Each structure stands twice: as structure tokens, then as C-alpha cells.
Amino acid sequence: MVLFQPHRDGRNMASYDIAAIEAKWQDRWEAAALARVGEESDRPKFYNLQMYPYPSGELHMGHLRNYTYTDLLSRYKTMRGYNVLAPMGWDSFGLPAENAAIKTGIHPRDFTESRIVKMKEQLRRLGNVYDWDREVACHRPDYYRWTQWLFIRFFNEGLAYKKDAPVNWCPQDQTVLANEQVINGECERCGSVVIKRNLSQWFFKITDYAQRLLDDLDMLDAWPDRVRTMQRNWIGRSEGAQFSMAVTERPGISIDVYTTRPDTSFGMTFVVLAPEHPLVTDLTVGTEYEEPVAAFVAQVSKVSEVDRLAGSEDKRGLFLGVHATNPVNGAQMPIYIADYVLMGYGTGAIMAVPGQDQRDWDFATEHGIDIIRTVEPPPDFDGEAYTGDGVAINSDFLNGLDMAEAKAKIIDWFEEQGTGERTVQFRLRDWLISRQRYWGCPIPIVNCASCGAVPVPDDQLPVLLPDVDNYKPEGKSPLAAVDSFVNTTCPSCGGPATRETDTMDTFVDSSWYFLRYTDARNETEPFGRANADYWMAIDQYIGGVEHAILHLLYARFFTKVLHDLGHVSVEEPFSALFTQGMIVKDGAKMSKSKGNVVSPDRYYERYGADAIRLYELFIGPATDDAIWNDNGVEGTSRFLDRIWRMGTGDLGTLVERDVTAADNEIVKVVHRTVKKVTKDIDRFAFNTAVAALMECSNALASWMRSDDGGNRAVFADVYPMMLKLLAPMAPHMTHELWERIGHSTILATVPWPEWDEALVTVASVTLVVQVNGKVRDRIEVPVGISDDDATEAALASPKIQAILAGAEPRRVIARPPKIVNVVI
RNA sequence: GCGGACGUAGCCGAAUUUGGUAUAGGCGCCAGACUUAGGAUCUGGUGUGCGAAAGCACAUGUGGGUUCGAGUCCCACCGUCCGCACCA
Numbered sequence: 001m002v003l004f005q006p007h008r009d010g011r012n013m014a015s016y017d018i019a020a021i022e023a024k025w026q027d028r029w030e031a032a033a034l035a036r037v038g039e040e041s042d043r044p045k046f047y048n049l050q051m052y053p054y055p056s057g058e059l060h061m062g063h064l065r066n067y068t069y070t071d072l073l074s075r076y077k078t079m080r081g082y083n084v085l086a087p088m089g090w091d092s093f094g095l096p097a098e099n100a101a102i103k104t105g106i107h108p109r110d111f112t113e114s115r116i117v118k119m120k121e122q123l124r125r126l127g128n129v130y131d132w133d134r135e136v137a138c139h140r141p142d143y144y145r146w147t148q149w150l151f152i153r154f155f156n157e158g159l160a161y162k163k164d165a166p167v168n169w170c171p172q173d174q175t176v177l178a179n180e181q182v183i184n185g186e187c188e189r190c191g192s193v194v195i196k197r198n199l200s201q202w203f204f205k206i207t208d209y210a211q212r213l214l215d216d217l218d219m220l221d222a223w224p225d226r227v228r229t230m231q232r233n234w235i236g237r238s239e240g241a242q243f244s245m246a247v248t249e250r251p252g253i254s255i256d257v258y259t260t261r262p263d264t265s266f267g268m269t270f271v272v273l274a275p276e277h278p279l280v281t282d283l284t285v286g287t288e289y290e291e292p293v294a295a296f297v298a299q300v301s302k303v304s305e306v307d308r309l310a311g312s313e314d315k316r317g318l319f320l321g322v323h324a325t326n327p328v329n330g331a332q333m334p335i336y337i338a339d340y341v342l343m344g345y346g347t348g349a350i351m352a353v354p355g356q357d358q359r360d361w362d363f364a365t366e367h368g369i370d371i372i373r374t375v376e377p378p379p380d381f382d383g384e385a386y387t388g389d390g391v392a393i394n395s396d397f398l399n400g401l402d403m404a405e406a407k408a409k410i411i412d413w414f415e416e417q418g419t420g421e422r423t424v425q426f427r428l429r430d431w432l433i434s435r436q437r438y439w440g441c442p443i444p445i446v447n448c449a450s451c452g453a454v455p456v457p458d459d460q461l462p463v464l465l466p467d468v469d470n471y472k473p474e475g476k477s478p479l480a481a482v483d484s485f486v487n488t489t490c491p492s493c494g495g496p497a498t499r500e501t502d503t504m505d506t507f508v509d510s511s512w513y514f515l516r517y518t519d520a521r522n523e524t525e526p527f528g529r530a531n532a533d534y535w536m537a538i539d540q541y542i543g544g545v546e547h548a549i550l551h552l553l554y555a556r557f558f559t560k561v562l563h564d565l566g567h568v569s570v571e572e573p574f575s576a577l578f579t580q581g582m583i584v585k586d587g588a589k590m591s592k593s594k595g596n597v598v599s600p601d602r603y604y605e606r607y608g609a610d611a612i613r614l615y616e617l618f619i620g621p622a623t624d625d626a627i628w629n630d631n632g633v634e635g636t637s638r639f640l641d642r643i644w645r646m647g648t649g650d651l652g653t654l655v656e657r658d659v660t661a662a663d664n665e666i667v668k669v670v671h672r673t674v675k676k677v678t679k680d681i682d683r684f685a686f687n688t689a690v691a692a693l694m695e696c697s698n699a700l701a702s703w704m705r706s707d708d709g710g711n712r713a714v715f716a717d718v719y720p721m722m723l724k725l726l727a728p729m730a731p732h733m734t735h736e737l738w739e740r741i742g743h744s745t746i747l748a749t750v751p752w753p754e755w756d757e758a759l760v761t762v763a764s765v766t767l768v769v770q771v772n773g774k775v776r777d778r779i780e781v782p783v784g785i786s787d788d789d790a791t792e793a794a795l796a797s798p799k800i801q802a803i804l805a806g807a808e809p810r811r812v813i814a815r816p817p818k819i820v821n822v823v824i
Numbered sequence: 825g826c827g828g829a830c831g832u833a834g835c836c837g838a839a840u841u842u843g844g845u846a847u848a849g850g851c852g853c854c855a856g857a858c859u860u861a862g863g864a865u866c867u868g869g870u871g872u873g874c875g876a877a878a879g880c881a882c883a884u885g886u887g888g889g890u891u892c893g894a895g896u897c898c899c900a901c902c903g904u905c906c907g908c909a910c911c912a
Contacts, residue, residue, distance in 0.1 A: 184909090226828075226907070233827095233908060240912085259912060272912090308910090315910090345911045352912085359910055427911055548907090618850070620836065625905090629836065635850045641865090679840075688838065691849035698849090705866085768845045773893045775845060813892050819844045823892050 016644050018608035022732045026124055035086050035129040039534045046082035047535045048074050051543030052089045057115040059122045060597040062583035062590035068616040070542055071128040075728035076681055079752040085535055087517040089136035090116055093506045098439035101471045108439045127609045127731050134520040138509035145462035146526035148444040152455040159205045169197040174473035175436045179429050180550045185305035193304045202434040206557045210235055210426040222576035227548045234549045236427025241411045243420025245324040258346030263406035265328045266395040267353040267374035271335045275300040276343035289321040300339045315340055315363035327419050346425055361385040433505045438471050438478040440503030448490035448497040457491050477501040510551055511558035532568045537575045545579040581625040603633055610730035611637040617686040639694050647737040652704025654712040663711040669699045670718040674755040677725045721753045769794040770821040771803050783817050790816035
């Protein structure tokens with residue numbers, strides 16, 4: 001198919017000069033400062049935000065979908081009477097610019113700035129309006145100064161700390177990663193298998209907020225359930241008990257274990273330590289077990305998490321030669337190490353109850369350990385370990401109790417004995433934020449031999465990112481090679497000291513950018529509280545579901561900390577969240593690396609920004625992935641074409657006349673459309689909103705093209721309503737038409753149309769008459785018809801009479817005014 | 825393995841409120857009009873089967889069920905997608 005031929009006469013609006021008219025209105029909106037807003041307004045505020053993008057330079061059709069949604073919403077809410085904040089900025093630190101620098105030698109700053117210029121042009125070309133006075137770019141010193149300032153507040157509160165720990169290391173990107181950035185043992189960015197390394201790293205103490213981050217999810221009822229579920233699972237709260245057990249052969253040594261099933265304690269037949277558990281060495285040193293155990297531990301440490309999980313059916317482990325005493329019955333139980341127990345969760349040691357836990361069952365079977373059931377399985381149970389609820393058996397004083405009762409009783413018993421207690425565990429770990437890479441925000445800490453880690457004083461911020469000769473990371477940050485950066489004096493004692501050379505995870509930058517938008521040019525603080533309190537929380541946040549955990553969890557954490565420190569009133573940043581679907585082509589997400597991008601350039605020339613926007617809205621349900629179809633823009637372009645010709649007198653005929661039935665009908669159609677489009681936009685059903693407008697324009701066109709033509713006065717009444725409905729979707733053409741039909745105000749500032757409910761509710765409707773559930777006739781009835789009247793009308797229908805053939809119906813179900821079902 | 829969502833014309837999809845006219849809208853396709861021409865525009869058609877037509881029957885992944893009535897609710901199965909996956 002030949003798609004992009006220059007158009008000839010007629011088609012695509014000879015009188016509509018796409019390039020000139022779109023440029024004209026983009027200039028007008030800018031000149032009118034359409035999206036520039038302040039904090040003083042008698043209108044209610046609406047903070048409309050899209051997740052700020054990494055400035056990649058080239059936008060494709062997949063990106064445009066999201067930008068279209070945001071701009072549609074800004075324009076719609078403005079017409080609905082809100083003071084709309086629609087800012088834009090750049091998540092401009094990060095690896096692509098740095099990797100490009102390694103390849104080409106171009107400074108990441110230059111690379112990034114040039115791409116920002118490009119992206120702004122492309123957003124303008126789409127017709128999007130933003131308050132550019134509030135633009136932020138996290139790589140610029142006037143932004144990261146405040147990222148550093150906030151880091152220091154976290155540090156002073158004990159919420160930022162450095163510790164030596166086994167951490168995730170991506171060998172490809174040469175940097176550590178947060179747990180959230182490791183997906184199935186692979187680097188979230190590049191897919192390399194992540195390995196564990198022991199390194200000293202900076203963490204944010206997000207675990208202090210685990211309970212609140214979990215609890216407050218309940219308030220976020222305008223978030224997708226699946227995102228809330230993912231966060232709940234990630235935080236991973238569990239309730240249980242922690243207790244300690246004496247090691248029989250080593251007086252004075254005891255092992256702490258955490259369990260969610262203390263009710264099964266009588267079924268415990270062995271104890272397992274994680275390979276990395278600190279007691280492993282103590283328990284085996286100088287024994288015959290020392291050497292094989294050390295070999296096992298060494299082997300496990302070399303294996304990546306992926307491989308460790310890959311063999312999870314086999315429960316590899318070794319006996320340590322020592323025993324523990326079961327505190328509930330004094331039983332002697334062997335102590336093992338095994339790689340299925342993780343050091344990072346709970347106490348790194350477990351009580352193993354093979355009767356009630358499948359992993360323990362597998363291990364016990366492989367190592368010939370006793371299995372005792374302590375919960376009665378149902379009679380038809382044919383599995384191995386039974387993990388369900390049931391009556392306690394073989395459990396002394398717990399016998400006969402159900403799971404919940406037994407749990408409560410045994411925990412009370414532990415607490416009375418002083419050997420254990422009720423505890424809560426979270427799966428969430430602290431957020432590892434340091435990165436051994438160049439293109440990020442420097443950590444504002446100075447290490448002094450006598451004073452330790454000292455924060456850089458506020459008046460010395462920002463700690464500027466120095467220029468470097470070599471961007472290539474080699475196990476440590478490229479900053480470490482810059483002596484003039486590293487060597488400094490201690491802000492506390494004035495002695496010689498060295499700077500931190502790691503930079504921050506770019507998710508730190510994006511954890512507060514939405515607050516900076518509220519007061520982006522503030523030079524004395526990250527943002528003023530009054531401004532933040534005026535705009536926050538964000539009324540609508542739009543972004544990809546891939547951030548369900550990462551960004552959205554971190555940003556919630558930051559907001560809570562800043563709330564606690566008195567910087568902002570809200571505790572949750574995003575009141576409503578919308579996660580849009582992707583654009584798919586050739587079976588894959590549209591992306592540069594997949595080589596399946598559709599560039600909008602040719603479409604801009606051929607069809608214009610409005611047709612592209614409209615197709616992005618029409619392509620399918622906003623939440624779902626949608627398959628790109630080259631012909632789709634053709635369809636929305638034809639629709640716009642009709643709208644244009646209608647407004648320019650190039651379609652049908654309009655006559656002066658008294659109002660006819662057809663005229664009245666068209667008014668109703670338009671009012672119904674106003675209602676439908678309004679409700680659809682409110683529920684993000686953009687595809688059906690566009691469909692409704694198409695239907696309406698089809699009706700309008702047939703009316704104007706009918707032999708009687710259209711009524712000029714009626715047209716003058718309803719056509720502008722159509723333009724208003726279309727204004728947020730196809731702003732350029734509608735603005736031009738609005739001006740041409742004689743308005744001097746800018747359409748974007750005109751109030752949204754209202755529908756007349758009396759015109760929407762129809763006086764008579766089609767009543768469906770069924771016989772035995774099958775449609776047999778349709779009759780026109782008044783809306784308010786009674787059950788009896790509807791029944792009578794249905795039975796009076798000649799078609800029904802014919803089917804009944806004189807017989808009496810057995811039953812008649814009347815649900816007027818929709819349906820009457822005659823049962824014979 | 826566990827949990828969740830979904831499955832509707834040739835394709836993308838609609839059916840919001842409470843179970844009540846299934847297939848709106850678009851793409852594509854077929855025929856016609858205008859035309860030197862059509863890939864513009866306009867008109868008509870377009871689930872399947874039978875029928876000249878009116879109409880009838882059958883169609884929402886498959887098989888059951890509830891109901892006067894099921895795309896919608898319930899059960900089982902098949903398929904697609906997503907999340908979680910040694911978290912004690």
C-alpha cells in the first residue's frame with residue numbers, strides 16, 4: 001500500500017493547511033501563557049502529572065499516547081473550571097547518557113541538554129501545553145543541590161546510613177542495585193545476571209516506614225488494585241513469633257528463629273541455618289565438619305541468585321554435627337545449613353517442620369529426618385506437607401485447637417517462659433541508593449579520619465559533579481579518579497578528608513520532583529511549604545505500570561519523611577493513579593532497541609497532530625496494550641475532515657426554517673453526546689468518547705445532507721458544542737474553527753458544555769417484546785409506562801398475537817420500559 | 825506451583841448504571857455515484873446457515889448449571905497475558 005502520496009483535491013481539507021494552522025495555534029497558546037498558573041486562584045486546583053520522562057530525544061507513537069492523555073486531561077480540566085497545574089521536566093541523570101559518553105566522548109551534560117531541546121520541540125508539535133516556567137531537570141545543579149540538601153536531612157534523622165553488606169552487583173553496568181531493581185535475579189536495566197558482593201554502601205531506611213507504607217495503601221482507592229497488591233506483596237508483612245533454642249553441645253550459644261507457624265512447634269524435627277549465618281563458623285570450627293561446611297558455603301556464595309533458585313527442588317544442605325533443644329518438648333534436633341534458608345529474611349535461621357512445610361518436607365525426605373504431623377489434614381488430603389488450617393495433633397497442650405487458637409496460646413506460652421515473643425517481619429529491605437557511576441547526583445558526604453562521615457554544610461551545596469577524563473566505571477565511581485574532587489577538608493574539624501565518590505540512584509531524584517514543580521524556581525529551599533500544600537496531593541498521576549513498585553514506593557516513602565520533617569502536609573503524594581497500556585507493534589512493545597518504532601514525523605505532515613492525537617485516544621481502552629495500525633490515523637483524519645467541512649460550509653446545506661422533528665432530534669443527539677463524552681473522559685474511556693463523537697458527527701452530516709438540509713439556527717447552537725467536546729482531543733483544528741465561526745476568545749478557555757438532562761432522557765423508547773426469551777417484536781412506548789400497560793401493549797402486538805394463536809401466556813415478566821418477556 | 829485479569833465479526837474494539845435489543849465506532853472488504861482518472865468524496869452493503877422476501881435458526885474460547893431471560897452470575901476445562909515464586 002502506498003501511504004504517503006501528496007494529497008489531491010477534496011481529500012484532507014484543501015482549505016486546511018495543517019502546518020500553518022498547527023504552528024499558528026501553538027504560537028497562540030504560548031503567547032497566551034495558557035498553562036502558566038499561580039497559587040492564587042478562585043478556582044479549585046487540579047494537579048495533573050505524568051511521570052517525567054528520561055530525555056531520550058526521539059518520541060515515537062508509543063510515547064505520544066501518554067502525552068496525549070495528559071494534555072487532554074489538562075485541557076479538559078481547565079475547561080471544567082480548575083486551576084490546572086501541568087508541569088514537565090526531565091529524569092535526566094542516568095545510564096544512557098553516560099554509556100553514550102563512554103562510546104563517543106561527548107559530555108553527558110551536552111548529550112542530555114541537546115535531547116531535552118529536541119523533546120520539547122516534539123511535545124510542542126503534538127500540541128501539548130505545559131507550564132514551562134516550572135520545568136525541572138534533575139541533572140542541573142539548581143535541582144540536585146536540593147536532592148543533596150534532602151539527603152542531608154535524611155542523614156541527620158538517621159534515615160540515611162552506610163553499612164557493609166552483601167549487595168546486588170550488576171557486572172554489565174558495573175554498579176550495585178537496589179533489591180527493587182533486581183528482577184528474577186537479573187538487572188532491571190540490562191538483564192545481566194546479578195551477583196552478590198560485600199560492599200560498604202549507602203542505604204535509606206525505608207523499613208522504618210514499612211508499616212505506614214502498607215497501611216496507607218488502603219487510602220489509595222483511586223489506584224489500580226493490582227499496583228496496590230504488588231506493593232503489599234513487596235512490603236510483605238507477616239506476623240509470627242521469634243524464639244531462641246539452646247545448642248546442646250555448645251553451652252552459651254543459642255539460635256534465634258522466626259516463624260509464622262509457632263503453632264507447629266511440636267512438629268519441629270530439625271533446625272536450619274542460612275549458609276551466611278554468623279554462627280556457622282562458631283559451631284563447626286575445629287570439628288570434622290569445618291572443612292566440608294566451609295566448602296559448601298564457598299560454593300553457595302559463588303552461585304548467582306538465578307542459579308540458586310533454578311535448583312530449588314533439590315534441598316542442598318549439610319549437617320553441622322550439633323543439636324538444638326526444642327523449647328516446647330525438650331527434643332534433640334539436628335542443626336543443618338542449607339541454601340534454601342536466606343540470611344536476609346527473619347533471623348537467617350528456621351525451625352523446620354516437615355509435616356507442615358513443603359520445603360522442610362523435601363529436605364527431611366532427602367536427609368532421612370523424622371516427620372511429625374501436628375495439624376490434622378482433611379480426610380481426602382493426598383499431598384505431602386499439609387499447610388492448611390486444621391485441628392492440632394501431637395502437640396501436647398495445643399491438641400484440639402485450630403490454627404489461630406494454637407498460635408495465640410503457644411506465643412503466650414513462649415512469652416511466659418521468656419524464651420520467645422510475638423513479632424512482625426517485613427520482606428521489604430532498606431533501599432540501597434549509592435551507585436558506582438558518573439552521571440548522577442553526588443552524595444554530599446565527607447569522610448574524615450577523626451569525625452567520620454560528615455555532611456557537607458548547606459551553604460556549600462551543591463557538591464558539583466566534576467568533569468572527568470574517563471567515564472568508564474571500573475568497580476568504583478569515575479569520580480574516585482578526580483583528585484581535586486576527592487581531596488577536601490573536613491567541614492567539622494578542618495582536617496584533611498575525602499569526599500564520597502558514589503552518586504545516588506536516579507530514583508532518588510524522581511522521589512521528590514513533583515514537589516519541586518510546586519515551587520520550581522525557589523533558591524532558598526527545595527520548595528516552599530505553602531506552595532506544596534496548595535498543589536499537593538497530585539490529583540491525577542499517569543505513568544507506566546513498570547513503576548508499580550520502584551518509583552511509586554520510593555516517592556511515597558519520601559513524601560512521608562518530608563511530612564514528618566514538616567516540609568509538606570500530605571502523607572501520600574498521588575491521590576489517583578492511572579497506568580496506561582503500551583503501543584505494540586510486531587508483537588513487541590514499541591522501542592528503539594526492538595527496531596519497531598513508528599516515527600510520527602510522516603504522520604504530522606500527512607494528517608497533522610490532531611489526527612494523531614485522536615487516533616492515540618481511539619486506538620483502544622487506555623489501560624490496555626494496543627496494536628499499532630497504520631490505517632487507523634486515516635480513520636480519525638476522515639472524521640476531522642468532516643468536522644472541518646461542516647464548519648466551513650463545505651458539507652451539506654443549511655436553511656432558515658422553523659424547527660422540525662429532525663432538528664429536535666439532532667439537538668438531542670448532541671446533548672446525549674455531551675453527556676457521554678463527559679462521563680467517558682471522567683472514567684478514562686477515551687476510545688468510546690471518540691466513538692461517540694464520530695457517531696454524533698455522522699448524524700449531523702446526514703442531517704445536513706438530507707433533502708431538507710439542516711436548520712441553520714440549530715446548527716449554530718449545536719456545532720460549537722461539538723467543537724468544545726473535541727477541543728481537548730484535537731485542539732488545533734477546533735481552535736481554528738472556533739475562531740472562524742466568529743469567536744475572539746481562545747477555545748481552550750471557554751467553559752465545558754453542559755447537557756440538558758431533559759433533552760438527554762428520551763420521551764419514548766423501544767420496548768422489546770420477547771417470547772420465551774427470544775425477541776419477537778419492538779414497540780414504541782412512553783418511558784414512564786407501567787407494568788400493566790407494558791404487558792397490555794406487548795400482548796396487543798399483532799406479531800405476539802400470531803405466535804400466541806389464542807393461547808393464554810403462562811407467565812409475563814414486564815420490566816418496562818425496556819422489555820416484556822412472554823412465557824408460553 | 826500460587827494469585828489475578830482476560831477470551832465478542834476478517835482485524836482493533838462497544839455493550840457504563842442492576843443480568844434485559846449482542847456486535848456501537850473505526851479499519852478492511854464488496855457494489856454503486858461523481859469522474860479522463862480514484863487511493864478523494866458521497867451512497868448502500870458487510871456474523872453464519874436456510875430463504876425470492878418477510879422471516880426463521882444458530883453465534884460472545886469449550887462443556888455444564890442457575891434464571892422468564894446470561895457476553896455479563898456459578899462450576900469445570902482449554903488458551904492468552906500479568907504479578908509472585910525457597911520470605912520460614
